[in-house]
Amino acid sequence: MVEAPAAAASQNTIAFQGVPGAYSDMACRAVFPEMTTLSCVSFEDTFAAVRDGRARLAMIPIENSSAGRVADIHHLLPESGLHIVGEHFQRVEHQLLAPKNTTRDQVKTVHSHVQALSQCRHFTRREGLMPVSHADTAGAAAEVAELGDPTRAALASRLAAEIYDLQILAGDVQDTDHNTTRFLIMAEEPIDPPMHNGLVITTFVFRVRSVPAALYKALGGFATNGINITKLESYIIDGSFTVAQFYADIEGHPDDRMVRLALEELSFFSREVKILGVYPADAFRGRTNGE
Structure with a gap:
């Protein structure tokens, strides 16, 4: 069966938020130089481009080493309908x-x-x-x-x-030499990278039960099972300021016994746990750790 030209083009397209020349555009070109970049007005439009079949992938900035997390993105990721399939660390030189x-x-x-x-x-x-x-x-x-x-x-x-x-x-007027933005690569279908072929990152969101020491108990399984949490952030998701959702990155694959035990303990003390993606770690992590 011959693939339709429009369908073939969309399979070779990666969407980003912004106009041509944005740093997200640069990140797309750095990781996927053979792909066509698709400019989108908002993050919601970027996600929709993948869901609607106009692009195969989306490149989404999530945090910067100097300025912190990108506003609103943690709220949008869980409802995007997409899965994280990779990450990329882009040096930002203004x-x-x-x-x-x-x-x-x-x-x-x-x-x-x-x-x-x-x-x-x-x-x-x-x-x-x-x-x-x-x-x-x-x-x-x-x-x-x-x-x-x-x-x-x-x-x-x-x-x-x-x-x-x-x-x-x-040239290069940023205040710090380490100015780097972390991007997430997202797709409609998840991937399942091999457990023992390099470092794997698992990203998820969760909400703890409203009881004393719930967060302490929920995260205890990661400590007892030796699982490294590389990122943990909270943000309010209701108007009463009483319900917080947590975003987390950990090192390890959910099928690994220790990770599975930690996630089971997390689930016991949480109202909801949603895995957003399991994907290979970018080589940047090894370089920054001196490996």
């Missing part, structure tokens, strides 16, 4: 971009996503620039290019500079 022939002393305001502005706050303060928040970094670059106003600059990627024909007034 460039100060302006229209051609602009001089540095002409620039008064700097436009970018709130996370990028946060990651460059020392630079903008030192240079006396007024930050202006935008929906995304590349969108800010596109607007600066369209307006052509030499008093406006953008913090965005080198890719954005190429796409929107902007000049780089200052």
Whole structure:
């Protein structure tokens, strides 16, 4: 059976939130250089692109080493209808971009996503620039290019500079050398990576019962079974501020006996446990641990 051209194209497409030149676009190209990137307005639209068959994968930023977690994404992941099938750590290097022939002393305001502005706050303060928040970094670059106003600059990627024909007034202006964003690669179907072929990450969300020491008891199984929790965050999911959901990453496969025992103990003390994905760890984890 010959595959329809549209279906074949969607299988070679990866969706991201933002406009061309965004760091999510860069992450897609870094991991899947053979795939076509699909720009989406919001995270919800990015998830929908995969569910609707317009893309096979989605690249979603979840946290940054300088600015912390990406707002709202923890609320959206459990309801996305997708599964995490991989992760990618993307080095983020911000460039100060302006229209051609602009001089540095002409620039008064700097436009970018709130996370990028946060990651460059020392630079903008030192240079006396007024930050202006935008929906995304590349969108800010596109607007600066369209307006052509030499008093406006953008913090965005080198890719954005190429796409929107902007000049780089200052390069790599992020406040920390380790500025890195972790992305999750998501698909409609889950994967089941081999247990003994490298480090495996299991990501899940859970809600504990409303009793004293519930969280302590729920997590006790990970300690007694020697399971490393690499990430644990909580966020409120109701208007009464009494129900918290927890997001967690652990090292290990659910089929591993120790992981299974820890998850069983977690389930006993929790109202709900939902696994969002089981996937191979990115090689970045080994490099940062000195391996």
